[in-house]
Amino acid sequence: MERNGTVMLKIIDDFVWGVPLIVLILAVGIFLTIRLRGLQITKLPLAVRHIIANEKDGKDGEVSSFGALCTALSATIGTGNIVGVATAVVAGGPGALFWMWIAALFGTATKYAECLLAIKYRVVEADGHVVGGPFYYIENGMGRKFRWLGQIFAFFGVGVGLLGIGTFTQINGITGAVKGFFDPETACSVQLFGNTYSWSVVISGLILTVCVALVIIGGIKRISSVAQVVVPFMALVYVVTVLIILLTHLGEIPAALATIVQSAFGLRAAAGGTLGAILVAMQKGIARGIFSNEAGLGSAPIAAATAKTDEPVAQGLVSMMGTVIDTLIICTMTGLSIIITDTWNIGLDGVDVTTRAFQIGLPFPERVSSFLLMLCLVFFAFTTILGWNYYSEKCLEYLVGNRPGVLKCYRWLYILAVLIGPFMTVSAVWTIADIFNGLMALPNLIALVALSGVVAAETKQYFAKQKNL
Numbered sequence: 001m002e003r004n005g006t007v008m009l010k011i012i013d014d015f016v017w018g019v020p021l022i023v024l025i026l027a028v029g030i031f032l033t034i035r036l037r038g039l040q041i042t043k044l045p046l047a048v049r050h051i052i053a054n055e056k057d058g059k060d061g062e063v064s065s066f067g068a069l070c071t072a073l074s075a076t077i078g079t080g081n082i083v084g085v086a087t088a089v090v091a092g093g094p095g096a097l098f099w100m101w102i103a104a105l106f107g108t109a110t111k112y113a114e115c116l117l118a119i120k121y122r123v124v125e126a127d128g129h130v131v132g133g134p135f136y137y138i139e140n141g142m143g144r145k146f147r148w149l150g151q152i153f154a155f156f157g158v159g160v161g162l163l164g165i166g167t168f169t170q171i172n173g174i175t176g177a178v179k180g181f182f183d184p185e186t187a188c189s190v191q192l193f194g195n196t197y198s199w200s201v202v203i204s205g206l207i208l209t210v211c212v213a214l215v216i217i218g219g220i221k222r223i224s225s226v227a228q229v230v231v232p233f234m235a236l237v238y239v240v241t242v243l244i245i246l247l248t249h250l251g252e253i254p255a256a257l258a259t260i261v262q263s264a265f266g267l268r269a270a271a272g273g274t275l276g277a278i279l280v281a282m283q284k285g286i287a288r289g290i291f292s293n294e295a296g297l298g299s300a301p302i303a304a305a306t307a308k309t310d311e312p313v314a315q316g317l318v319s320m321m322g323t324v325i326d327t328l329i330i331c332t333m334t335g336l337s338i339i340i341t342d343t344w345n346i347g348l349d350g351v352d353v354t355t356r357a358f359q360i361g362l363p364f365p366e367r368v369s370s371f372l373l374m375l376c377l378v379f380f381a382f383t384t385i386l387g388w389n390y391y392s393e394k395c396l397e398y399l400v401g402n403r404p405g406v407l408k409c410y411r412w413l414y415i416l417a418v419l420i421g422p423f424m425t426v427s428a429v430w431t432i433a434d435i436f437n438g439l440m441a442l443p444n445l446i447a448l449v450a451l452s453g454v455v456a457a458e459t460k461q462y463f464a465k466q467k468n469l
Contacts, residue, residue, distance in 0.1 A: 013431045022287075029296070070228045083350050085292070094260045104295070114298060116312040230383050238333075239333065242333040
């Protein structure tokens, strides 16, 4: 029965993440890049300056522009940066990393556009709290007759948070890493739900569930406050750790880059022929890239809408840096460490691949290397759980209205999903996450194309005004 369910999930996943959706995601990113004249490259220095300035002088909004970015990054920097990259490289070869870069390059323009629209079309509720995201720029930008499209997005958004990125994959990654460090042989075990689990999985799952509950009950301001402290810290720790691997293997980086490019175009196909290898690398790379940086999914705009700024373009520039930080920096560093240490083709999977890369690549005892990765993974996944609770809750609020009782019940349901996450099978977890990812992206991509003229006009007007200052 379980096997049949797994096969069915795989069929649905292959259909959702087939060639049409991959082409659509890339096409929207390319279209926006052309229409915005490569803004994600030409205005990158300005985006960095906006982050440093940390604007918070808008009449609306609940958190600073940097706080909104950190909230978005808290949701995007997660297991996708560690486990997702490893999964993509194992399944699609080193070339999957190349397609992650391509998806991120064009996805940066997509992230800019969706976060600009989030500010422009956000809504201030009667009690003063700010809401926004794809459902509002669909309804207010495209017109109320397209409200159904916003509702479809919101429905899938709840699904992604509750059954995909937000809960199962993150807590599964955390408990897997904790078990790999404290009890790799499952020496201390307990029987639950007809299966054997390590006590390290059970205990870490309970601790994480309590920590999640303590934060998310406080809403966006508490989530943002935690994110502004934890996100920069965890990113710095991880980047410095992986930099040690890269710097101690500096001479091997050119060969690794060559391998990535050759594999991306089927020049190092292990099986399935050149075309088959390219398609697998594209599919895994783009799917995991979107899973990691969420460009085009429409999640980041929900956080961006809470920023205290009156300039949609300025917040768009700040928010697009999320894709740069997440994929072009952190995922690249993870992928290079895996390829340099050659741990992607030795029969390991998931977090074990990156763990082994750290053990081989770092000039530390294996236990120290494993502990560092476990620590980073715990922080990454913990903040993603927090961020996606906020996203999915806002999606639910759009569907049912501002009903505190319903939203409170949802928070507890979300906490329950975190609690049972460690006991889900890994393959089913990632497949479900992929399916909801793809379904969530479709309404948002349609809206971005339909409102691309608004994005272009706002951008042109903003920079014209800046020239006259």
